[in-house]
Amino acid sequence: MSSVSPQSTPIYGKVALIGLGLIASSLFWAMKRGNLAGTVSGYARSQETRDTAREIGLCDEVCDSAAEACEGADLVVLCVPVGAMAQVAKEISPVLKSGACVTDVGSVKGAVIEAVSPHIPENVHFIPAHPLAGTEHSGPRSGFAELFDNRWCLLVPSEGAAPEAIAKLRALWEGVGSNVDEMDAEHHDLVLAVTSHAPHLIAYTMVGVADDLGRVTDGEVIQYSAAGFRDFTRIAASDPTMWRDVFLNNKEATLEILGRFTEELFALQRAIRMGDGEQLFDYFTRTRAIRRGIIEAGQDTDAPDFGRGTKSTE
C-alpha cells in the first residue's frame, strides 16, 4: 500500500537494475520513496536510454556495461525482455558477489529459469519474481513510484534458495507497495496465460482485425471506439518486443488457453447463429460476478468507464 512508511535502514546496500524500462524505472522511484536501497546502479543496452536515465536522475549511477553495474551489488534485478535474459546473465555472472541475490521481473518464469540458472554461481541466490503491474507505456521516462502499490508480486524461488534471501526480497517488494505471493514456475505460467498472455494476444488480434477491415475505415474505428473497442486497444499498445518474447517463451500454456478460448467462442457463435438467447443470457450473467470479485479485491475501480471521466478525455 502507499501507506508503507520509509525504512529507517535500507534493505539492500547496493541494487543494480539491468534494463531501464517501465518496471525498472518504477522500481527505482519506489525504492527511493521507501528508502529501500543504499545506492542504485543501472544499465541499459541502448546509449539513448542511458543518456535519458542520466538526464532525469534515474539511478544514482548509470554504467556503460551490465557487469560494471553489478559489481558489488547485493541485489541484481534483471529487467530486460525475456529473450535477452540468458545473454545478460552470462555477462554479469563473473562479477556477482558471494551472497548476492539475483532476481528478475519477467512475465514468464519457466523459460527465464532455464535461461538464467546455468549462469548463477554456487554462492549466489537466484529468486525469480514477477510484479503484476504495468501500463501501456514503456521506456525510462514511463516509470512512477506508485506503479506497484496494491498490486501483486509473485516470487518463484528455486528449490535451493535460502529462506533469508527470500525474506529480504519479499520485504523489498512489500516496501514498494506490493502484496507478495509464492508459487512454482509451472503454475505461474498457467495463471499468467489466463490473466495476461491470452488476453493480450486476443486484444492484439481484435485491434489487428479492425485495422485490416476494408469496408470500415480506420477513421471510423477510431471515432466510434468508445462503444467497447477502446478497452482492447490499451493493452494492444504494450511493448512489442516484450510481448513477442512472452509468447515465444510461454508457448504451451498460452496455446492451451487460446484453445479453450476458441472452443468457447465457437459455442457462443453457434448460439448466436441458432438464436439461442437463453444460453447467451446465462453466459453473460455469469461473467458479471467475476467483475464484482475484482472490484471487491481492490484490483480495479468501480467508477464507470474505469473512472476515465469526461475531463481526462478532453
Next chain:
Amino acid sequence: MSSVSPQSTPIYGKVALIGLGLIASSLFWAMKRGNLAGTVSGYARSQETRDTAREIGLCDEVCDSAAEACEGADLVVLCVPVGAMAQVAKEISPVLKSGACVTDVGSVKGAVIEAVSPHIPENVHFIPAHPLAGTEHSGPRSGFAELFDNRWCLLVPSEGAAPEAIAKLRALWEGVGSNVDEMDAEHHDLVLAVTSHAPHLIAYTMVGVADDLGRVTDGEVIQYSAAGFRDFTRIAASDPTMWRDVFLNNKEATLEILGRFTEELFALQRAIRMGDGEQLFDYFTRTRAIRRGIIEAGQDTDAPDFGRGTKSTE
C-alpha cells in the same frame, strides 16, 4: 462538449422516455442540464424501476403505461432492449401525435427499423439513433448528465424522414454534448460489429474461460487480474439482456467479424507455435498506431492504465 450552453428555449415541448435505464436516465439529466425539453415523461416496465425513478426525481412525470407517457409528446425516445422495441412501438402507436418524432437508442439499427417501422403512423417521423456511450453499470440510478459529452451519436434516418425533423433531433444530441454523424443502417451495423459487438463477445468469452478453468482458481484470476485480464471484465459486466438482444439482432455482421477474428487469431497462434518472432513483432507494432489515433481523436485518455490511478482503486 460539456461547454454547450443551456438553450434559452427548449428544442422539444414534451419528451417521453420509454425504458429508464442507463441511457434514458443520462439523457434526462443531460436534457435538464441543457434546458432541451419543456417537460419529460417516463415509463419503465418494472414497478420497481418506476418507484426508483419517482424517488430520485428521474423524469418530471413517471407514468404507469408507455401509451400514457407518449400522449402529446413531441419526441418519443425508445430506450428499451432491442428485443422489446416491436412490442413497445405497437403499444404507443395509437397515441402518437401528428408531427411527432419517434427515435430510439438501440445498438443495432437494421433489426430495430424492421421491428418499429410497421407501427409508425404516416404523419409521424421515425429517426433511429444510436448514442455510442455507456458504462458497465445499468438501471435508473446509473445515469449522469455527462455520459454523452464528446461521444458520438449516429443518426440513421429512414428515406422519407423530413429534414427539419432530422435537424431537431441532431440539435438535441448536440445539446447533450454529443458529436453527431449520419449513416445507413447496414453500414452502422457493420461498424458497430467491429467496434463494439465483437469486442463484447470476445470479452465475455475470455472471462468465461477464466471462470471455467479447473486448474486456476477464481481467486487467482481475480487477484492477479491487473496483468491485463481486468480490462476485459469491465465490458463483460454489461447488461446481459441488452447484449443478448444485440447479438440476436446483429447476427450476420457480428458473425462475419468473429470469423475474421478467428482467422487472424489462428495465424498468430501458428506464429507462436512455429516460433515466428518477426511476425508477432510486426503485428504488435502495427496495433500501437490505432491506440495513438484513438487518443488523438479524444476518444480515450493517454493516462497510464486509463488513469485509474492508485487512489481510485484503493
